[in-house]
Amino acid sequence: MARLRDRDNSAMSTLYDMYSATLYGIVLQIVKIEETAEDVLQDALVKIWNSFDKYDPDKGRLFTWMLNICRNQAIDAIRSKQHRVSNKTEDFSANIRSGLSSEDFKPEHIGVRDMIDNLTPDQKQVIDLMYFEGLSQSEIADAYNIPLGTVKTRARSAVKMLSKFFKGRA
Incomplete structure (x- = not known):
């Protein structure tokens, strides 16, 4: 000591x-x-x-x-707020990716592609890369030289927007 x-x-x-x-x-x-x-x-x-x-x-x-x-x-x-937001976004992406393979999932069958077209270009890019290309948020940040926090924020706001579209269809 x-x-x-x-x-x-x-x-x-x-x-x-x-x-x-x-x-x-x-x-x-x-x-x-x-x-x-x-x-x-x-x-x-x-x-x-x-x-x-x-x-x-x-x-x-x-x-x-x-x-x-x-x-x-x-x-x-x-x-911390950052940890809570990060957890929600990571949990959502893990749930989406865990149950679906790219061969099984055809977004055009449920109109998701049409809904995604209503997102901002930044949100659309992140959603396309995460859910249709299978990249993690960290991989997107590294590949496109975007801060990880920005990727998470775009994903989270896109998910909120998409949930509004789904509620409108129900």
Whole structure:
């Protein structure tokens, strides 16, 4: 602990080796998404490193202190608006893709192509790539050099628009 207080990088490496797997598992139980858990753990470890001088061994064990920081970071992450929107969009795309193969799905049979033509060009591009080409949001962002958040926003707004079209047909 003295080495950590002295900002010894090798001490942080040792700490990471000893506790990262356990802390990651706990964070993953809270956030449920591996990529988010990795980001949260990294942020938490930076916070631990930067605030190690605030750790008081008289108040509790080091692991408990680190666990509380990781837990709080994970809770903050799932409460964030970005996480909630991302989850809704990812869940929707996973549900759509999981039950359909490109051979089985013929959108023209239910008029989806006609509905998609009513979307903005940006929304139409994202929907075409996601649901008819089978690309993930990350793949679209990489292939078309569009920020991932923008892809998710376009997908979400397109889904909202399409749901209005479906409600109008019922």
